[in-house]
Amino acid sequence: MATNQDTEFQAEFSGTSEGIKTQEMLLNMGPQHPSTHGVLRLIITLEGETITSCTPVIGYLHRGIEKILENRTVMAGIRYMDNSDYLSPMLNETAYAGAVEQEMGIEIPRRAQYIRLITNELQRIASHLVGIGTYGMDLGTTTPIIWAFRDREGILSMFEALSGSRFNVNYMRVGGVLHDLPKGWLDECSTFLDKLEKNMVEMDGLLSGNEIFMSRTQGVGYIDPQQALAYGLTGPMLRASGINWDLRVNRPYMAYREVAVNPIVRQEGDCFARYYVRLQEITESIRLVREGIDKLPGGPISVRTPIALRPPRGETYFAIESSKGELGVYFISDGSEYPWRAKLRGPSFVNLQIVPELLRGHKMSDAIAILGSTDIVLGEVDR
Amino acid sequence: MFDFMNNPTVALIVATVVKGALLIVILLTAFAYMTLIERRVVAKIQGRLGPNRAGPMGLFQPVADALKMMFKEQMIPSQARAGIYVLAPVISVVVALCAFAVVPIGNNWSANSGVHSIWDPFIGDINVGLLWILSISSLSVYGIVLGGWSSGNRYSLLGALRSAAQMVSYETSLGLALSGVLMWAGSLSMVTIVHRQLDMGIWYICAQPLGFVIYIIAAVAEVNRAPFDLPEAEQELTAGYLTEYAGLRWSLFQMAEYINMITVSAVASTLFFGGWSLFGLTDGIPILSIVIFMIKVAFFLFLFIWLRATLPRIRYDRLMRFGWQVLLPLAALNIVITACTVALGGDRFWWISGVAGLLVVVVMLFAIRRQGILEGTHFSEVETGKPVLPHSVRLVTYEQEPELEQDEDSAPSVSQPPLARNSNTVQV
Numbered sequence: 001m002a003t004n005q006d007t008e009f010q011a012e013f014s015g016t017s018e019g020i021k022t023q024e025m026l027l028n029m030g031p032q033h034p035s036t037h038g039v040l041r042l043i044i045t046l047e048g049e050t051i052t053s054c055t056p057v058i059g060y061l062h063r064g065i066e067k068i069l070e071n072r073t074v075m076a077g078i079r080y081m082d083n084s085d086y087l088s089p090m091l092n093e094t095a096y097a098g099a100v101e102q103e104m105g106i107e108i109p110r111r112a113q114y115i116r117l118i119t120n121e122l123q124r125i126a127s128h129l130v131g132i133g134t135y136g137m138d139l140g141t142t143t144p145i146i147w148a149f150r151d152r153e154g155i156l157s158m159f160e161a162l163s164g165s166r167f168n169v170n171y172m173r174v175g176g177v178l179h180d181l182p183k184g185w186l187d188e189c190s191t192f193l194d195k196l197e198k199n200m201v202e203m204d205g206l207l208s209g210n211e212i213f214m215s216r217t218q219g220v221g222y223i224d225p226q227q228a229l230a231y232g233l234t235g236p237m238l239r240a241s242g243i244n245w246d247l248r249v250n251r252p253y254m255a256y257r258e259v260a261v262n263p264i265v266r267q268e269g270d271c272f273a274r275y276y277v278r279l280q281e282i283t284e285s286i287r288l289v290r291e292g293i294d295k296l297p298g299g300p301i302s303v304r305t306p307i308a309l310r311p312p313r314g315e316t317y318f319a320i321e322s323s324k325g326e327l328g329v330y331f332i333s334d335g336s337e338y339p340w341r342a343k344l345r346g347p348s349f350v351n352l353q354i355v356p357e358l359l360r361g362h363k364m365s366d367a368i369a370i371l372g373s374t375d376i377v378l379g380e381v382d383r
Numbered sequence: 384m385f386d387f388m389n390n391p392t393v394a395l396i397v398a399t400v401v402k403g404a405l406l407i408v409i410l411l412t413a414f415a416y417m418t419l420i421e422r423r424v425v426a427k428i429q430g431r432l433g434p435n436r437a438g439p440m441g442l443f444q445p446v447a448d449a450l451k452m453m454f455k456e457q458m459i460p461s462q463a464r465a466g467i468y469v470l471a472p473v474i475s476v477v478v479a480l481c482a483f484a485v486v487p488i489g490n491n492w493s494a495n496s497g498v499h500s501i502w503d504p505f506i507g508d509i510n511v512g513l514l515w516i517l518s519i520s521s522l523s524v525y526g527i528v529l530g531g532w533s534s535g536n537r538y539s540l541l542g543a544l545r546s547a548a549q550m551v552s553y554e555t556s557l558g559l560a561l562s563g564v565l566m567w568a569g570s571l572s573m574v575t576i577v578h579r580q581l582d583m584g585i586w587y588i589c590a591q592p593l594g595f596v597i598y599i600i601a602a603v604a605e606v607n608r609a610p611f612d613l614p615e616a617e618q619e620l621t622a623g624y625l626t627e628y629a630g631l632r633w634s635l636f637q638m639a640e641y642i643n644m645i646t647v648s649a650v651a652s653t654l655f656f657g658g659w660s661l662f663g664l665t666d667g668i669p670i671l672s673i674v675i676f677m678i679k680v681a682f683f684l685f686l687f688i689w690l691r692a693t694l695p696r697i698r699y700d701r702l703m704r705f706g707w708q709v710l711l712p713l714a715a716l717n718i719v720i721t722a723c724t725v726a727l728g729g730d731r732f733w734w735i736s737g738v739a740g741l742l743v744v745v746v747m748l749f750a751i752r753r754q755g756i757l758e759g760t761h762f763s764e765v766e767t768g769k770p771v772l773p774h775s776v777r778l779v780t781y782e783q784e785p786e787l788e789q790d791e792d793s794a795p796s797v798s799q800p801p802l803a804r805n806s807n808t809v810q811v
Contacts, residue, residue: 212696
């Protein structure tokens with residue numbers, strides 16, 4: 001209120017705006033807004049169409065997953081990790097199981113490592129497909145999202161064949177995975193990948209070369225490398241700003257120690273770069289899954305673990321490269337069956353922090369383009 | 384019984400009323416099935432099935448939709464100005480229906496002899512046909528603005544204002560683009576324009592490629608369809624001026640939008656694609672001309688649907704800049720080119736303005752693409768099919784490490800971020 005009165009006072013007595021009263025408008029975007037991707041609420045101050053400030057309000061999807069993990073045994077807790085980043089449950093489970101394995105000093109069998117690689121990369125493809133599809137939707141085109149969900153459907157069906165569940169897969173176990181691959185699953189997977197590769201060329205043609213798409217995304221929402229590091233961004237958002245940091249390469253874990261990953265890096269740092277990094281990562285993931293299928297060794301899929309799993313007293317931090325960035329689990333055990341604390345470092349939560357900084361000075365319709373390019377999942381932000 | 388038809392004035396009135404009623408029925412049916420066709424075609428493009436449950440191939444879907452819309456409750460928001468709020472959709476539809484009156488749907492029944500009958504397939508062959516279409520279509524903004532303003536909703540008002548600005552801006556280019564055709568035809572009557580194209584032996588798309596491109600772009604903006612559907616931008620304005628409307632009033636707005644679409648398609652085929660003519664095929668059989676006209680209109684309608692399924696929405700400030708700084712000067716340039724050609728010697732030199740217009744279109748497309756090349760986002764394909772990345776992108780490949788354990792610091796990297804994090808287990 002005081003600000004508005006000051007503005008009026010200045011306008012009245014300085015004579016610059018010739019007596020026209022200007023007032024900042026407060027716009028409440030969300031939690032029920034078509035393009036805030038879930039239940040994010042943005043309190044935006046507008047001057048005309050230009051955004052002067054933005055405050056994200058989070059917590060509308062808080063389910064207390066970290067607290068739930070403390071009240072479940074380790075094996076039972078894996079299932080609750082599915083609900084954190086609900087677009088990439090396989091990756092979440094891998095992070096949690098990997099943290100416990102690291103705490104217990106278990107080295108899982110190579111076959112389990114490769115199955116984890118295959119499922120993780122498929123999950124990354126699924127997550128990026130949703131990211132790209134909804135991004136197209138944000139910019140007003142309806143076809144990419146349908147195409148993306150059509151392809152994602154194939155991945156979900158394969159997960160269903162694998163684990164019995166499309167979405168909350170509950171497939172990873174401490175020490176390995178739940179089931180071995182069903183008969184014929186790998187052939188189906190290869191067929192699907194061939195089809196997906198063709199579809200991604202189509203998607204590339206539909207969106208990337210489109211003048212309107214480029215004019216909406218290029219040069220919008222620029223993050224320079226220093227800023228990206230300062231905000232602790234990870235994943236495609238960091239790599240789109242020209243910083244070559246991928247945990248699968250820089251801190252390789254499990255089968256990534258044997259399978260080489262080409263990180264996709266772009267220098268532009270704008271919305272288009274973030275979109276394009278995701279698109280190219282899908283291609284890279286297809287290659288990785290194929291390599292995983294080729295190299296898939298025989299042998300056991302799990303090490304024997306006691307039914308009452310008691311991780312030794314101690315704490316550990318284990319991070320994987322999730323589809324959104326570094327997904328870390330800080331696992332503290334007091335030696336009982338229950339974790340004393342399991343803290344998640346959700347990449348969406350960290351990546352969201354730069355949004356107010358990015359939105360300032362942009363137009364209202366750019367706000368949606370920028371927010372969509374961060375590809376946040378509110379399940380992981382609020383947990 | 385039909386003695387009164389011997390009086391020419393009465394006969395004309397009767398014929399006009401009957402034809403008008405028939406046209407309204409045709410247009411409303413076309414609107415209903417246009418919604419079905421659009422949903423089916425978009426579904427086809429997106430790899431879905433679309434509505435196929437109601438009747439064979441979903442043919443009764445429009446009926447089901449209409450019934451649903453009729454029985455919906457129609458509320459008037461407490462903030463709304465009731466009178467205007469109710470009137471606005473009606474204005475939209477009436478205006479949309481009126482514009483079609485001067486479009487010749489087919490050839491004269493007496494086929495090419497120039498003898499006019501009162502039952503010829505157009506309602507009025509007025510000598511200001513083109514002006515009638517322009518003026519009536521500019522009235523359609525009233526329905527939208529009044530509807531948005533009277534709803535008493537901020538989103539509605541924003542959508543309505545955007546719509547007004549957009550339609551006014553693109554109308555200038557639309558009118559200028561059509562004046563090229565006007566110069567060639569020397570007449571404002573739609574019927575005469577078609578006959579002039581027959582006389583010259585070309586469709587005006589050959590003489591007016593630039594005018595046609597401008598007209599199509601401006602027409603898409605004029606009827607508020609994607610990629611210019613900013614007034615109802617879902618992601619930004621919920622539904623723009625439609626936000627507070629429901630039920631039959633909402634479908635009246637939809638009806639207006641679709642009928643406007645049909646009208647601009649009909650105008651495009653009449654002015655640039657020879658109307659109902661097709662290489663003399665219609666000489667003997669006048670009824671064939673109606674079929675040919677419908678096929679031409681259907682082609683443009685398909686274009687609208689195709690655009691909607693493919694393109695993202697353009698940003699508002701760029702929309703205005705595009706309208707005023709690109710389309711309007713180009714339309715003026717088109718007028719200059721056409722005027723020079725017509726002054727040069729008339730019909731024989733139509734190819735001069737055709738080639739010049741085509742050249743301008745190609746140069747414009749090249750200029751637009753070049754802008755993208757400068758920003759380093761276009762990749763050229765080499766024979767392997769893999770894209771060649773621009774120099775701004777550094778792709779790093781890694782040799783495969785044979786050992787299981789890889790030294791953490793030995794991972795080659797172009798620009799290693801100054802991050803130091805230990806992922807080792809720390810015992811408490």
